[in-house]
Amino acid sequence: xxxxxxxxxxxxxxxxxDVEGTLAFxxxxxxxxxxxxxxxxxxxxxxxxxxxSQLVHxxxxxxxxxxxxxxxxxxxxxxxxxxxxEFADLAx
Numbered sequence: 001x002x003x004x005x006x007x008x009x010x011x012x013x014x015x016x017x018d019v020e021g022t023l024a025f026x027x028x029x030x031x032x033x034x035x036x037x038x039x040x041x042x043x044x045x046x047x048x049x050x051x052x053s054q055l056v057h058x059x060x061x062x063x064x065x066x067x068x069x070x071x072x073x074x075x076x077x078x079x080x081x082x083x084x085x086e087f088a089d090l091a092x
Contacts, residue, residue, distance in 0.1 A: 006058025015059035019046055024055045026077070034069040034092040035059075040076045056080045060087050068092075 006017045015026045015037075022043040029036045037059065042052045056077055063070050069092025072078040081087055 006055060006062065008059075008062050015055060015062065017051065017055045017058065019043075019051055022046060024051050026055055026059050028059075029073075031071075034071050035063050036071040036073045037077045038073040040074055052076055053080060057084075060090060064090055 006015055009016050009025075013028055013030065015028065017024045022045070024040075024042045024046065026040040027038050029038060037056075040052055040055065042055070057080075060070060064087075068090075070077070070081075070087075070090045071092045072081055081091060
């Protein structure tokens with residue numbers, strides 16, 4: 001699954017997913033107990049293909065692995081969390 005390719009670029013405070021030579025990303029701010037995802041961006045040519053969902057899925061897996069909560073600061077992440085109750089435990 002492409003979500004396995006999501007990486008945490010700590011230097012730029014964003015999760016990244018390489019797709020077909022382009023980059024989808026989700027900016028975040030870190031608090032002591034949570035990650036606030038503030039913006040997600042998928043290149044226009046890749047929209048409508050589930051790339052954003054793969055990115056957020058992978059980001060949430062990384063957040064869970066770090067033992068943190070997530071705060072959805074952008075509408076895409078809010079919608080993703082509503083559609084994917086398996087991540088409800090991460091909601092901060």
